[in-house]
Amino acid sequence: MTAPRTARERVRAELTREIKDEARRQLAEVGAHGLSLRAVSRELGMVSSALYRYFPSRDHLLTALIVDAYNSVGEAAEQADPGTGDPRSRWRKIWHATRDWAKTHPHEYALIFGSPIPGYQAPRDTVGPAARLPMALVAVLRDADPDEPAVTAPMSAELRKQARSLSELLELDAPVEIVTRAVGAWTHLYGTISFEVFGQYVGSFEPADAYFEHLIGQMADFVGL
Amino acid sequence: MTAPRTARERVRAELTREIKDEARRQLAEVGAHGLSLRAVSRELGMVSSALYRYFPSRDHLLTALIVDAYNSVGEAAEQADPGTGDPRSRWRKIWHATRDWAKTHPHEYALIFGSPIPGYQAPRDTVGPAARLPMALVAVLRDADPDEPAVTAPMSAELRKQARSLSELLELDAPVEIVTRAVGAWTHLYGTISFEVFGQYVGSFEPADAYFEHLIGQMADFVGL
DNA sequence: TTCAGTCAAGAGCACTGCTCTCTGTTTTGC
DNA sequence: GCAAAACAGAGAGCAGTGCTCTTGACTGAA
Numbered sequence: 183m184t185a186p187r188t189a190r191e192r193v194r195a196e197l198t199r200e201i202k203d204e205a206r207r208q209l210a211e212v213g214a215h216g217l218s219l220r221a222v223s224r225e226l227g228m229v230s231s232a233l234y235r236y237f238p239s240r241d242h243l244l245t246a247l248i249v250d251a252y253n254s255v256g257e258a259a260e261q262a263d264p265g266t267g268d269p270r271s272r273w274r275k276i277w278h279a280t281r282d283w284a285k286t287h288p289h290e291y292a293l294i295f296g297s298p299i300p301g302y303q304a305p306r307d308t309v310g311p312a313a314r315l316p317m318a319l320v321a322v323l324r325d326a327d328p329d330e331p332a333v334t335a336p337m338s339a340e341l342r343k344q345a346r347s348l349s350e351l352l353e354l355d356a357p358v359e360i361v362t363r364a365v366g367a368w369t370h371l372y373g374t375i376s377f378e379v380f381g382q383y384v385g386s387f388e389p390a391d392a393y394f395e396h397l398i399g400q401m402a403d404f405v406g407l
Numbered sequence: 408m409t410a411p412r413t414a415r416e417r418v419r420a421e422l423t424r425e426i427k428d429e430a431r432r433q434l435a436e437v438g439a440h441g442l443s444l445r446a447v448s449r450e451l452g453m454v455s456s457a458l459y460r461y462f463p464s465r466d467h468l469l470t471a472l473i474v475d476a477y478n479s480v481g482e483a484a485e486q487a488d489p490g491t492g493d494p495r496s497r498w499r500k501i502w503h504a505t506r507d508w509a510k511t512h513p514h515e516y517a518l519i520f521g522s523p524i525p526g527y528q529a530p531r532d533t534v535g536p537a538a539r540l541p542m543a544l545v546a547v548l549r550d551a552d553p554d555e556p557a558v559t560a561p562m563s564a565e566l567r568k569q570a571r572s573l574s575e576l577l578e579l580d581a582p583v584e585i586v587t588r589a590v591g592a593w594t595h596l597y598g599t600i601s602f603e604v605f606g607q608y609v610g611s612f613e614p615a616d617a618y619f620e621h622l623i624g625q626m627a628d629f630v631g632l
Numbered sequence: 633t634t635c636a637g638t639c640a641a642g643a644g645c646a647c648t649g650c651t652c653t654c655t656g657t658t659t660t661g662c
Numbered sequence: 663g664c665a666a667a668a669c670a671g672a673g674a675g676c677a678g679t680g681c682t683c684t685t686g687a688c689t690g691a692a
Contacts, residue, residue: 213525215440232640296522298605300438335625341617348611365612373598380523386573387590392566400560415658457671465649
């Protein structure tokens with residue numbers, strides 16, 4: 183993202199943003215599947231072919247929206263984390279921020295955490311932004327430095343190996359039990375938010391506020407915060 | 408599903424099945440989004456408009472596939488459960504069957520557990536088949552009759568109320584703590600399978616066999632089996 | 633002032649879901 | 663046993679899609 187120098191570059195950056203904004207608006211209305219380049223261009227008062235000057239294909243536009251969504255939820259998580267203080271409280275704040283983001287941006291949530299779009303291959307540009315949210319959680323864990331749990335289910339040699347290499351990758355100086363539990367917590371909360379956003383809790387824990395609050399505490403215990 | 412009486416009804420049932428089979432084949436190749444009525448009819452050697460005699464719209468065909476998918480995974484779970492014996496072993500078998508089904512039918516899994524299709528409203532016909540898998544798990548819990556856990560995170564009054572009414576709905580004579588944990592286990596394992604099928608574990612716990620095995624045990628402990 | 637680079641526009645291709653009409657066939661009621 | 667009704671497939675057509683290619687206008691730097 184370099185600053186635009188010429189007037190031309192400035193209007194180009196402006197229009198690129200407008201296209202994404204309009205696409206996001208449509209995403210919220212008709213979903214990724216219904217997103218139409220022609221409809222976007224129509225709304226912006228331009229002809230559809232002109233849009234290809236900015237995004238070479240529908241997939242490229244989708245990728246831009248995906249990157250924005252990852253950054254958006256990542257930023258929400260980062261901003262919710264005070265960075266210091268009681269780890270349990272930090273953990274709680276990050277999770278609430280994530281859920282709130284998911285509930286206010288259900289279609290963008292579905293875009294990044296829902297079923298993969300067939301034939302669409304996420305390019306490398308997405309991995310950086312995608313890591314921001316999990317990294318915010320890892321930071322809390324790293325600062326808290328939880329002890330190995332007293333009671334834990336047995337872990338196979340294969341699982342220990344995977345957990346160890348993941349621990350090294352994240353520079354998380356924690357026992358394999360904790361790393362495994364952290365993945366578990368992340369998976370569990372992903373499942374919970376997805377169930378809620380995708381409407382699978384209908385008829386049981388709906389509204390899910392009370393359950394979510396309960397679960398955050400349980401997961402904090404689980405990873406030893 | 409009544410037995411076809413006339414010859415016409417027989418070929419109609421036959422062709423309906425063929426349409427669904429071909430649609431399922433395409434689903435695996437191009438996903439729900441790419442499923443095309445014209446392509447299906449073309450493959451079957453008929454004209455696209457003829458297909459509307461069997462399914463009044465694309466959505467109706469999709470609904471039929473969704474119902475079939477729910478029944479398929481539900482049946483897999485039911486058949487994996489011996490119905491008697493060690494509850495922990497039954498629990499384990501059902502979960503493995505579910506994961507295996509998801510891995511062999513990723514697109515059908517995405518269809519029923521992935522992001523909702525915008526504009527598509529699941530009709531009543533789906534709720535029965537959709538309940539089969541969770542019901543298989545409830546059956547194990549009902550037979551095992553687990554005790555209230557000694558240590559548990561505090562539950563709010565609101566959550567207790569929701570858990571109690573869910574318990575009554577499922578005719579599960581268990582303490583609210585257990586019901587809540589059962590929902591938690593179901594959510595957690597849904598999250599795990601989704602992460603795996605949707606490719607979010609890439610670079611961490613992949614292959615996920617060892618982790619899944621570990622998690623099943625952990626979840627069995629969690630719900631008190 | 634020239635002129636390459638950039639832009640929007642328009643026509644057009646191959647595809648989609650879906651509707652309507654037409655013709656032929658099968659089942660049903662008398 | 664036969665006519666009426668129900669059903670089946672074919673074909674044309676509508677409005678929409680992503681995407682490509684060409685054309686003519688505009689811009690900014692040499």
